[in-house]
Amino acid sequence: MTVRVSRRARRFLRRIQKSREIPDLQVIANEIQNEVDARNITYEEANQLGNQIQNRADMIDVSGLVYAISDRDTYRRTLEIYLKDGLLTRTEQMLLWDERRKLGLTQEEHDRLIDKLITLYRSQGRSIRVQGPSGGDS
Numbered sequence: 557m558t559v560r561v562s563r564r565a566r567r568f569l570r571r572i573q574k575s576r577e578i579p580d581l582q583v584i585a586n587e588i589q590n591e592v593d594a595r596n597i598t599y600e601e602a603n604q605l606g607n608q609i610q611n612r613a614d615m616i617d618v619s620g621l622v623y624a625i626s627d628r629d630t631y632r633r634t635l636e637i638y639l640k641d642g643l644l645t646r647t648e649q650m651l652l653w654d655e656r657r658k659l660g661l662t663q664e665e666h667d668r669l670i671d672k673l674i675t676l677y678r679s680q681g682r683s684i685r686v687q688g689p690s691g692g693d694s
Contacts, residue, residue: 564591565601572608578620581609585624592625603627614668621672627659632669639673644686 561569568588575581585606592602606626613622623629634655638648656666674684 561601561604562597565597565605568597568605569608572605572612575612576616578613578617578622581613581616581622581624585609585622589625599625618668619672621676628661628665628669631655631659631661631666632673635670635673639677639684642683642685644670644684646687646689649687 568584568591571584572581575584588597588602588605588609591597592599597605602625606624606629609622609624610626610628613620621632623632631652635652638644638652652666656663670686674686677684
């Protein structure tokens, strides 16, 4: 299935493909958000572009974190809410699994994202615990 995108969205796509650094991708993501706010591109186009930004960011630096309108960013925000209290329970993990399934994210993408967030939070001095399958913490 081919999805038609506007000329403006194609211009962003070319810039994404040419980007070589994470900060460049973040600038593009911010510009896309501004275009959505101004109603110059649709949310669906922005989501497609955001997914491309996330894929490109993974190619540049797997440990980098880019905030963009995308399925992965939607999932990241949900994950941040669950981690806010410093404990990721088994129930929350099951809810995250369902969210991942709906958004089409893989277990590997989840693992990378949770590792990035835990590393970020711990560098800020926050304690994060993830409940294991038997109820213990890890």
